[in-house]
Amino acid sequence: MRLPLLATLILLIIDVAIDFYLWRRIKRSCKNPLWAKLQAYSAIILNICLLVVICIPKKKGGDAGLEFLMWSLYAYFSVYVPKYIFCIFDFISAIPKLFRHKRLNWLSACGGVLAVLIFVAMWWGALINRYNIDVREVEIIIPDLPESFDGYTIAQISDMHVGTYGADTSYVAKVVECVNSLDADVITFTGDIVNRKTTELVPFIKPLSRLQARDGVYSILGNHDYGDYYTWPSPEAKQKNMSDLINYQKQMGWHMLNNESDFVYRQGDSIAVVGVENVGDPPFNTYGDLDIAYPALDDEVVKILLSHNPAHWNDDIKDSPDKNIALTLSGHTHAMQISAFGLSPAAWRYPTWGGLYADEDGHQLYVNIGIGEVGVPARIGATPEITLITLRRK
Numbered sequence: 554m555r556l557p558l559l560a561t562l563i564l565l566i567i568d569v570a571i572d573f574y575l576w577r578r579i580k581r582s583c584k585n586p587l588w589a590k591l592q593a594y595s596a597i598i599l600n601i602c603l604l605v606v607i608c609i610p611k612k613k614g615g616d617a618g619l620e621f622l623m624w625s626l627y628a629y630f631s632v633y634v635p636k637y638i639f640c641i642f643d644f645i646s647a648i649p650k651l652f653r654h655k656r657l658n659w660l661s662a663c664g665g666v667l668a669v670l671i672f673v674a675m676w677w678g679a680l681i682n683r684y685n686i687d688v689r690e691v692e693i694i695i696p697d698l699p700e701s702f703d704g705y706t707i708a709q710i711s712d713m714h715v716g717t718y719g720a721d722t723s724y725v726a727k728v729v730e731c732v733n734s735l736d737a738d739v740i741t742f743t744g745d746i747v748n749r750k751t752t753e754l755v756p757f758i759k760p761l762s763r764l765q766a767r768d769g770v771y772s773i774l775g776n777h778d779y780g781d782y783y784t785w786p787s788p789e790a791k792q793k794n795m796s797d798l799i800n801y802q803k804q805m806g807w808h809m810l811n812n813e814s815d816f817v818y819r820q821g822d823s824i825a826v827v828g829v830e831n832v833g834d835p836p837f838n839t840y841g842d843l844d845i846a847y848p849a850l851d852d853e854v855v856k857i858l859l860s861h862n863p864a865h866w867n868d869d870i871k872d873s874p875d876k877n878i879a880l881t882l883s884g885h886t887h888a889m890q891i892s893a894f895g896l897s898p899a900a901w902r903y904p905t906w907g908g909l910y911a912d913e914d915g916h917q918l919y920v921n922i923g924i925g926e927v928g929v930p931a932r933i934g935a936t937p938e939i940t941l942i943t944l945r946r947k
Contacts, residue, residue: 620717641664701819714747714923
């Protein structure tokens with residue numbers, strides 16, 4: 554608990570300094586003292602609320618408490634991020650005064666406009682864009698693909714995080730309807746169906762059971778699916794949480810691949826669908842084992858690997874001639890739920906954060922940026938994605 558407390562104290566000190574700067578700026582610029590008082594009182598109330606909200610237990614609290622925490626922090630930062638931006642511009646605009654020149658008022662005005670745009674973008678992402686759905690159609694060439702699989706379609710969805718929606722199933726039902734309308738040969742779900750615990754999935758079992766494809770629905774586990782982000786009363790309770798998740802997906806008619814593989818067939822030909830449990834880079838735990846999931850990785854069978862974290866492809870599959878894996882499907886990154894003009898801060902963390910990648914040995918990776926949200930209830934850009942992949946022989 555020391556690190557969150559220290560981080561909160563640092564944040565409060567910075568925000569108090571920002572608010573004091575704004576208070577003085579408003580007091581000097583506005584004749585009506587009401588605006589300065591409004592800035593001061595609103596800042597006091599917001600920072601007191603931050604201290605209260607930050608004390609809510611995160612690993613032991615209920616789903617409603619976590620949802621309240623998530624929205625409260627988002628509302629707080631939707632006010633303070635624009636404040637940071639304006640203060641930076643305004644501070645820079647005052648630098649000429651050190652040299653006995655006039656303040657660059659136009660720069661302050663630009664900072665004000667940008668601050669307003671950021672505020673609007675944050676709430677557009679929270680109230681509107683997080684419910685939009687982007688269907689991305691991608692053709693992937695696999696030279697050794699059996700002829701009968703030329704044109705085979707895969708609908709990929711990932712990172713639902715259904716706990717973010719409480720008991721409201723309307724958005725997930727919309728996702729299901731959209732996926733089914735694609736009439737794909739197979740549906741793959743690449744992990745993170747919940748946020749912390751399996752009970753979040755219960756209201757969504759019925760709508761998710763309506764997902765349909767000719768070769769069914771294959772799924773794997775993501776780092777959020779193991780209950781690692783919740784404080785359990787006993788190891789047995791955590792294990793039951795895991796067992797319930799597996800059983801619920803069976804009830805939904807999904808075929809979960811926990812370090813396992815299966816085959817789909819067309820006219821006497823086949824390709825393998827391989828699924829591993831989560832293989833993560835630090836601090837994410839590793840549970841998966843590709844050698845157990847498919848021991849003969851160097852054989853000639855065309856393999857589609859489901860692996861939640863794209864770091865697995867980068868660390869273990871990319872540039873590995875002894876691993877004949879034509880295509881890996883991953884999720885996990887969410888594009889950090891922020892993107893614009895094809896750019897995302899996720900690139901600082903993951904070199905493969907969204908879209909299609911390939912190495913010189915023919916290994917290919919597609920990273921789906923997810924359907925849901927976690928931590929931040931918004932998608933500023935980074936629109937929720939359903940991917941329709943068409944396999945081509947040439």
